[in-house]
Each structure stands twice: as structure tokens, then as C-alpha cells.
Amino acid sequence: MSIDITVTVGGAAGQGLQTVGDLLARVCHRAGLYLMAINDFESRIRGGNNFFQIRISDAPVNAPRQPVDLLVALDRRSIREHRPRLSDRGLIMADAGSSNKGEKGEMEGVFTLPIRDLAKEAGGAITANTVAAGACLAILGAPWDLVRETVEDFFSGKSRKVIDQNIAAAEKGHEAGRSVKFQGAFQWPDGRERKGRLLTGADAAALGALAADCRIAAFYPMSPATPILVSLASHIDRFPLVLEQAEDEIAAVNMTMGAAFAGVRAFTATSGGGFALMTEGLGLAGITETPIVIVNAQRPGPATGLPTRTGQADLPFCIHSPQDDSPRFILAPGTVEDVFNTMVRAFDLAWKYQAPAIVLVDQYLCDSMFIALGEMTVPESIPIYTITDADMPDPSAYQRYAFTESGISPMALPCAGQALVKVCGNEHRVDGHITEDATLRRRMVEKRQSKIPAMRGEMRPPSAHHPDAETLLVGWGSTIGPLREAVDMLRSDGMDAGCAHFTDLWPFPAEAAERVLKKAGRRIMVEGNATAQLGALIREQTGIVADGTVLKYDGRPFFPREIADAVLEQTR
Amino acid sequence: MTDVELYHNDYENKWCPGCGNFGILEAMKDALAGLDIPPSKALIVSGIGQAGKTPHFLKCNFFHGLHGRALPVATGAKMANNDMTVLVNTGDGDCYGEGGNHFLAAVRRNVDITALVHNNKVYGLTKGQASPTSDMGMTTKVQGKGVILSPFDGPSVALSLGAGFVARGFAGRMDHLSGLIQAAIRYSGFALIDIFQPCVSFNRRNTWQSYNESVYELTEENHDPADLDAAFKLCRQGDEKIPIGIFYQKETVSFSDRIEVLREGPLVSRTFAPARVQNLLNTY
Numbered sequence: 064m065s066i067d068i069t070v071t072v073g074g075a076a077g078q079g080l081q082t083v084g085d086l087l088a089r090v091c092h093r094a095g096l097y098l099m100a101i102n103d104f105e106s107r108i109r110g111g112n113n114f115f116q117i118r119i120s121d122a123p124v125n126a127p128r129q130p131v132d133l134l135v136a137l138d139r140r141s142i143r144e145h146r147p148r149l150s151d152r153g154l155i156m157a158d159a160g161s162s163n164k165g166e167k168g169e170m171e172g173v174f175t176l177p178i179r180d181l182a183k184e185a186g187g188a189i190t191a192n193t194v195a196a197g198a199c200l201a202i203l204g205a206p207w208d209l210v211r212e213t214v215e216d217f218f219s220g221k222s223r224k225v226i227d228q229n230i231a232a233a234e235k236g237h238e239a240g241r242s243v244k245f246q247g248a249f250q251w252p253d254g255r256e257r258k259g260r261l262l263t264g265a266d267a268a269a270l271g272a273l274a275a276d277c278r279i280a281a282f283y284p285m286s287p288a289t290p291i292l293v294s295l296a297s298h299i300d301r302f303p304l305v306l307e308q309a310e311d312e313i314a315a316v317n318m319t320m321g322a323a324f325a326g327v328r329a330f331t332a333t334s335g336g337g338f339a340l341m342t343e344g345l346g347l348a349g350i351t352e353t354p355i356v357i358v359n360a361q362r363p364g365p366a367t368g369l370p371t372r373t374g375q376a377d378l379p380f381c382i383h384s385p386q387d388d389s390p391r392f393i394l395a396p397g398t399v400e401d402v403f404n405t406m407v408r409a410f411d412l413a414w415k416y417q418a419p420a421i422v423l424v425d426q427y428l429c430d431s432m433f434i435a436l437g438e439m440t441v442p443e444s445i446p447i448y449t450i451t452d453a454d455m456p457d458p459s460a461y462q463r464y465a466f467t468e469s470g471i472s473p474m475a476l477p478c479a480g481q482a483l484v485k486v487c488g489n490e491h492r493v494d495g496h497i498t499e500d501a502t503l504r505r506r507m508v509e510k511r512q513s514k515i516p517a518m519r520g521e522m523r524p525p526s527a528h529h530p531d532a533e534t535l536l537v538g539w540g541s542t543i544g545p546l547r548e549a550v551d552m553l554r555s556d557g558m559d560a561g562c563a564h565f566t567d568l569w570p571f572p573a574e575a576a577e578r579v580l581k582k583a584g585r586r587i588m589v590e591g592n593a594t595a596q597l598g599a600l601i602r603e604q605t606g607i608v609a610d611g612t613v614l615k616y617d618g619r620p621f622f623p624r625e626i627a628d629a630v631l632e633q634t635r
Numbered sequence: 636m637t638d639v640e641l642y643h644n645d646y647e648n649k650w651c652p653g654c655g656n657f658g659i660l661e662a663m664k665d666a667l668a669g670l671d672i673p674p675s676k677a678l679i680v681s682g683i684g685q686a687g688k689t690p691h692f693l694k695c696n697f698f699h700g701l702h703g704r705a706l707p708v709a710t711g712a713k714m715a716n717n718d719m720t721v722l723v724n725t726g727d728g729d730c731y732g733e734g735g736n737h738f739l740a741a742v743r744r745n746v747d748i749t750a751l752v753h754n755n756k757v758y759g760l761t762k763g764q765a766s767p768t769s770d771m772g773m774t775t776k777v778q779g780k781g782v783i784l785s786p787f788d789g790p791s792v793a794l795s796l797g798a799g800f801v802a803r804g805f806a807g808r809m810d811h812l813s814g815l816i817q818a819a820i821r822y823s824g825f826a827l828i829d830i831f832q833p834c835v836s837f838n839r840r841n842t843w844q845s846y847n848e849s850v851y852e853l854t855e856e857n858h859d860p861a862d863l864d865a866a867f868k869l870c871r872q873g874d875e876k877i878p879i880g881i882f883y884q885k886e887t888v889s890f891s892d893r894i895e896v897l898r899e900g901p902l903v904s905r906t907f908a909p910a911r912v913q914n915l916l917n918t919y
């Protein structure tokens with residue numbers, strides 16, 4: 064890797080950071096570079112300090128870096144916040160007209176450009192973020208025609224006037240930026256060969272739902288799940304799809320269930336607090352054996368916690384809620400490709416086993432942009448797991464909860480034929496009517512539980528990077544990028560390190576886990592929670608006790624260097 | 636016309652003898668038969684409580700879900716397949732208490748479902764605590780000194796939210812109630828029938844006798860269902876004279892009809908188009 068640059072664009076909420084960030088990412092993508100970008104923002108609409116941080120490289124990158132090479136400060140506060148992270152070759156660029164009063168010496172070494180003035184010249188203060196993007200790209204050495212093409216493309220949905228204003232703004236920024244000397248500037252590729260797809264985890268979840276033939280999404284807005292629905296909403300006109308903002312999460316999960324019961328693939332997406340409200344519904348899906356998919360985009364809790372930040376602390380909650388036992392799947396994809404493919408799989412598994420499937424993602428994965436290089440497979444057809452009158456010897460004798468060897472009863476749809484479909488959240492007989500009979504109750508519990516071995520058989524083993532290493536870092540979900548890079552760092556530091564990464568968490572693939580984990584001399588749990596939740600699960604399911612932990616619960620994503628340093632510290 | 640006997644189900648009924656729910660059950664069967672909707676074409680969604688058990692006692696497709704959550708399940712089912720006739724059986728506690736937020740939203744959403752609120756002004760299944768519709772002063776084992784909250788009136792709330800079909804029925808007037816249910820099913824949009832239903836075990840105030848003495852039917856002569864102000868007044872008449880019938884009806888565009896994609900046919904019968912997903916994916 065000869066290029067590895069981190070650019071941070073900082074400013075207040077409401078300053079249009081997202082536009083700057085999107086433009087930077089698209090220009091890099093168009094040029095055939097690799098990138099990954101995180102969005103770090105506060106739970107407010109105006110003010111505060113937010114930043115967008117993009118890592119640009121000529122080799123695949125899947126984790127953020129901490130040191131900042133180029134800081135584009137749209138306000139003074141960003142200078143204060145991010146200067147301490149500046150790398151040796153670091154440069155700060157700020158708006159000359161930055162009006163808020165700074166401390167003495169604050170502007171030292173800061174390169175200023177008249178961003179706001181240039182924006183006004185280009186057609187309005189509103190284009191300031193495009194000026195900033197143009198300047199930033201020029202500082203990095205990006206050629207003007209590449210920037211122009213991207214701006215044109217980016218604003219293509221808007222009026223000609225808006226497009227032209229933004230091109231003018233980008234050009235003014237670019238001209239001004241060219242005069243800035245930056246050690247990190249690099250030679251941009253000549254071609255326009257895009258590497259992979261540029262998307263966020265939220266985009267991937269929405270696309271995955273569509274690829275799974277999902278036709279109904281019911282939801283109640285909650286960060287960081289909302290971007291999934293916003294992304295889905297942008298595709299609404301192309302598909303037979305209904306998106307309904309429910310009155311609350313309880314309604315959302317119950318609507319999802321009603322839709323699935325009537326034969327349409329449906330899902331809901333929320334975060335921990337909303338998931339808490341959905342748990343009774345999760346139980347209803349369990350006892351009624353209704354195939355629903357719930358995406359839980361985790362954020363730190365409990366209660367409101369840190370609304371716009373990231374964490375991985377809902378694993379036991381998803382495994383154990385609500386009351387009593389009922390089978391479910393829990394899948395925690397690590398990459399954007401994986402989010403897409405996992406959505407397809409979650410729907411398939413839910414319908415195949417008539418059980419709820421929970422997809423665990425988090426703010427880091429939902430809001431960050433990645434280049435997806437791996438396969439994202441749209442199935443050619445969707446298997447039909449339901450039956451009709453034609454499949455029954457006598458439709459009038461249909462029983463929704465008939466006992467079978469697999470525990471899975473043939474599922475018919477209401478009002479689709481003569482067969483009456485009777486579904487009940489009370490304990491029920493095979494025909495769906497309420498029962499309190501002790502023997503039947505026992506048999507129904509056993510019927511539902513009997514699906515679990517086959518469900519477990521569907522679970523994939525943890526993936527491993529240097530599986531035979533002496534020291535194995537162990538993680539799950541969105542941390543796969545930082546984990547693998549940390550392993551590479553440790554190995555170049557001379558340590559025999561590897562990692563095992565879990566995506567399929569429930570029913571827990573205990574045997575596979577044991578096989579991978581027991582070989583290592585030392586196992587260190589790396590998790591985004593305070594108690595090593597996966598570590599506890601592994602211990603419960605395999606008896607293997609981890610030898611150390613690297614835990615982060617400050618709401619920020621993992622950086623590979625910090626994982627590597629923490630591991631070195633523990634193993635010294 | 637479909638034979639009423641077709642709706643007969645031999646699953647053991649679990650209501651108390653003399654309960655008002657029997658009248659509602661018979662009216663439902665009669666209405667479905669009258670409209671020629673066979674059991675296989677009707678979906679009944681219900682919540683929890685004595686009212687919630689209703690679909691077990693007739694032949695139909697049903698989803699008997701959680702306390703308070705029948706309306707969202709019905710909404711989801713209707714979104715998936717808007718060709719189905721969907722009815723909801725719910726109690727006053729189920730609909731206006733535990734599920735109050737869903738009730739408000741269902742009216743605003745105007746999903747084409749018929750909501751039958753079995754209003755016995757008490758929590759029956761949990762043995763007689765106050766419900767949102769209990770009269771002030773009613774004593775129960777829990778509310779020993781009498782209910783001190785003012786009662787919730789479903790019909791006037793629905794009217795204030797712009798509902799297009801609001802009616803009140805009485806479990807003791809089976810034929811009249813059947814007529815109301817038929818009108819509600821025929822209505823395109825959310826139709827509320829709040830049905831006074833005597834609970835012989837736990838409600839000593841709102842009894843068969845008291846209703847029989849005070850109930851009167853609305854006719855063309857004494858009420859114009861297009862008159863919203865008059866409808867509000869009907870909701871608030873005291874216990875001496877209780878009007879039953881359609882309080883208010885106006886044409887509305889139902890939820891399904893407001894959604895373009897649903898006008899093209901039920902979602903459940905669409906085909907999967909992988910190429911379209913692939914094309915979209917390729918734009919990233």
C-alpha cells in the first residue's frame with residue numbers, strides 16, 4: 064500500500080458535512096481508489112462537533128485509522144478537537160472567514176482559504192461545502208476533470224442551475240486548494256476503473272432486503288436503524304414494496320408479523336430501545352412460528368444511551384428476550400457484503416424454519432461507507448416454503464401446527480384456499496386453538512425446540528485469519544475489519560497472532576467454535592461492550608475461558624492500532 | 636347467501652353463560668353469511684381478553700395475538716393481502732387501553748378493516764378490574780373506592796380523528812348488530828363498531844336490564860349519519876337513552892387505495908424480479 068491517507072472533515076451539525084463526505088468518497092471511488100469512511104456525529108441537528116473521516120488507499124481498507132493527515136475544519140472547534148490527532152505530515156485547512164472567536168494561537172499553522180467568500184461568488188453560501196470538497200480534493204492532488212464529473216453526477220437529480228452552481232463552487236475550491244502544499248498529496252490513478260461498490264451498511268441492509276423479496280417494512284424511526292429505511296425508501300418506486308412508519312415499535316413488529324402471516328416477506332429495523340419494546344412480539348413470533356426478520360442496529364445503552372454512537376452490547380439481550388424459551392436465529396454480519404448476503408439468508412432461514420431471525424448490526428456498520436469487493440448475490444428465485452390446497456389431501460383438515468419429525472409444520476396462508484389457517488399466541492393445539500392440556504403443552508414446547516438442531520446446522524463456523532496462531536483475537540459482527548488489520552500489525556510487530564470472527568451467533572455453533580478456539584494458546588476477546596458478552600457465551604457453550612479482553616464501550620468504533628496496542632500490553 | 640351453519644365451530648366455548656359476547660358472535664356469523672363471505676375468505680384478528688377469544692368460536696382464518704396488538708397485526712395482514720376481508724375482535728381494555736396508540740393510528744391510517752370493540756366497561760378475563768371505559772364511581776376489587784378516572788369514549792375519539800365509519804351496537808340486538816357489521820364490512824376504510832356488551836360476571840352497573848331499558852335504534856327520521864356534530868352528540872348522551880346505529884359515515888380513501896403499489900393488486904401475489912434488484916445493485 065503506497066497511499067494511506069486519512070482526511071477528517073469537521074464542523075457543526077447543519078454545516079453539510081455529509082455532502083463533503085459523500086463527494087470525497089465518490090471522487091475516490093470513481094478514480095478507482097479504495098476507501099472506508101466513518102461518520103461521527105452528535106445527537107443534535109445544529110451545532111456541536113461532528114466529523115466525517117475518510118481513509119483513502121490504493122489497497123483495500125476496512126477499518127478507520129486514528130491519525131489525521133488532512134483536517135478540513137469548517138469551524139474553529141474542529142481545529143481544537145482534532146489537532147491532537149494530526150500526523151507528522153498533517154495539515155489543517157480552515158475557512159478564512161471562520162467567525163467564531165478562537166483561543167490565542169489556535170490558528171497557528173492552519174492554512175486558511177476563503178471558503179465562504181468563494182461560495183458566495185459561485186452562487187450562494189449554501190455551496191460552501193462543495194467549495195470545501197473541491198479544495199480538499201485539490202490539496203490531495205485530485206485532477207479537476209475527475210472532480211467535475213463527480214459533482215455533475217452527484218447533483219444530477221437537481222436542477223441545471225443547482226448543478227452549475229455546485230460545479231462552479233467545486234472549481235473555485237479546487238483552484239484555491241491547488242496552491243496548498245501537502246506532503247500527503249499523491250498521484251491519482253488516470254483511469255476510471257471503480258473498485259467494487261461504494262455503500263454503507265444501511266444501504267447494504269436495504270438492498271439485501273430487496274434481494275430477499277421483502278415487500279413490507281414497518282418501522283419506527285430510531286438511530287442508527289433509520290438510515291436503513293431511508294435507503295429503502297429511495298427505491299420504493301421500483302419494487303412492489305410498502306414501507307410503513309408505525310406508531311411505535313410494538314406496532315412495527317406486530318405489523319411485520321401480520322404481513323408474514325399473510326404470506327409476504329417483511330422486516331422491521333430498530334435499535335436496542337425499540338427492540339426492547341418489540342420483545343413481546345418476538346415471543347409471539349416464536350410461539351406462533353411466524354417468520355419475521357428484525358434488524359437490531361446497536362447503539363450503546365441502556366435506555367437512550369448514546370443515540371448516534373456505536374456498540375455491540377445487545378447479544379445476550381437478543382438471545383434471551385423475551386420470557387421463556389423460543390428458537391430464533393441471530394446473525395451478526397461483519398462487512399457490507401456480508402450485511403447484504405445476511406439479509407437474504409435471514410429471510411430464507413426465517414421462512415424455512417418458521418422462526419424469527421435477528422440481524423445484529425451497529426452504528427459503525429450502518430453509517431460507515433465501505434468499498435464492497437466481495438460477492439453480493441441476488442438469488443435467482445425465492446424458495447417457496449408455504450403450501451396451498453393443492454398440496455393437501457384434504458384442505459378442510461389442515462392443521463397449522465401439525466406435529467412433524469422436523470418440528471416444522473407445513474404453513475398455509477389465510478384466505479388462499481379452503482384450508483383455514485388458525486394462529487394463536489396462547490399455547491395451542493395442532494389446529495391452532497387454545498389449549499391448557501399439560502401433555503399438549505409439553506409436546507408443543509418440544510416441537511418448537513426440536514427445530515433447533517437443524518437450525519444450528521445452518522450456522523457457519525467462525526472465520527479465521529491465521530487460524531493456527533498462538534494468540535487468537537476473538538470477535539463478532541462489525542469488528543472484522545479492525546480485527547484483521549490489528550492481527551496484521553501484531554504479526555509485523557513479531558507476534559504470532561490471528562483472529563477468529565463470529566457472524567452466526569444463535570443457535571450457537573458450539574462445536575465449530577470449539578474446533579477453532581481450542582487450538583490457540585491464548586484467546587483474547589475483542590468486543591464493543593463492557594463484559595465480553597461473546598466471551599461469556601463461548602464459555603457457556605464450550606467451557607472455553609478467554610485469557611484476556613480488549614473491550615471498548617465509549618461509543619466509538621475500534622481502531623486497529625488500539626486493539627494491537629492493547630493486546631501487546633496484555634501479553635507483554 | 637352462505638349458510639350460517641357453515642361458521643359453526645365445535646371448539647368448546649369458554650365464555651360465561653349469559654355473556655354479551657354470544658350476541659356479538661351470532662351477529663358476526665349472520666353478517667358474514669349475509670354478505671356471502673365464506674369462512675375461507677374471512678380473516679379475524681384478535682387481541683387478548685374474553686373478546687380476543689371470539690375467533691376460536693366460529694369457523695374462520697384467525698390470528699389471535701397479543702394484548703392490545705390486534706390492530707397492527709390486522710394492518711400488516713391487510714397490507715400484504717388487501718383482497719382479504721379483515722375483522723378485528725377486541726375488548727375495551729385491549730383496544731382503548733393497552734392498544735390505545737394503535738387505535739389512534741388505525742383510525743388515521745384508515746386501513747380497510749372492521750373493528751368490533753366488545754365494550755363491557757370492565758376487564759373480564761382478569762376478573763373485573765376497571766377498564767378505560769368504566770363509569771366513574773364503579774367499584775371493583777381493585778378500585779374499592781370507585782373509579783376516579785373519566786371514561787374513554789372510543790366513538791368520539793374516532794370521530795375527532797376523522798374516522799369515516801363510527802357506529803355503536805348492542806349485543807342484545809343481534810339483527811341490528813348484524814346490519815351494522817355488514818355495513819362496516821362493506822365500508823371501504825377503517826370502521827369502528829363500539830358494542831355495548833353486558834358482562835354478567837363482573838359488571839353490575841351496565842347490565843342487560845339497564846341496556847334493554849335505555850337502548851334505542853337510530854333511524855332515518857331521528858339521525859342523519861352525514862352530520863358530524865350530531866354524531867358527536869350521540870356519543871355523549873347519558874345512560875338514560877343510549878342510541879345504537881351508525882353515528883357517522885362518510886366516504887374516504889382507504890389506506891390501500893392511498894398506496895399506488897397496492898392499487899395494482901395484493902403484494903402477496905406479485906412476482907419476484909431479481910433482475911431489477913441486480914440492476915439497482917449495479918448502480919452502487
Ligand SMILES: Cc1ncc(C[n+]2csc(CCOP(=O)(O)OP(=O)(O)O)c2C)c(N)n1
Nearest residue numbers: 683684685686702726727728729758759760
Ligand atoms: C401484556 C399483557 N398485560 C396484561 C395482560 C393480562 N390481561 C389479559 S386480558 C386483560 C384485560 C382484558 O380486558 P378487555 O380488553 O376489556 O377484554 P375483556 O376480557 O373484558 O373482553 C388483561 C389486563 C396480558 N395478557 N398481557
Ligand code: SF4
Nearest residue numbers: 651654685759834835
Ligand atoms: S367474565 Fe364477563 S365478559 Fe368474560 S365471559 Fe364472563 S360475562 Fe363475558
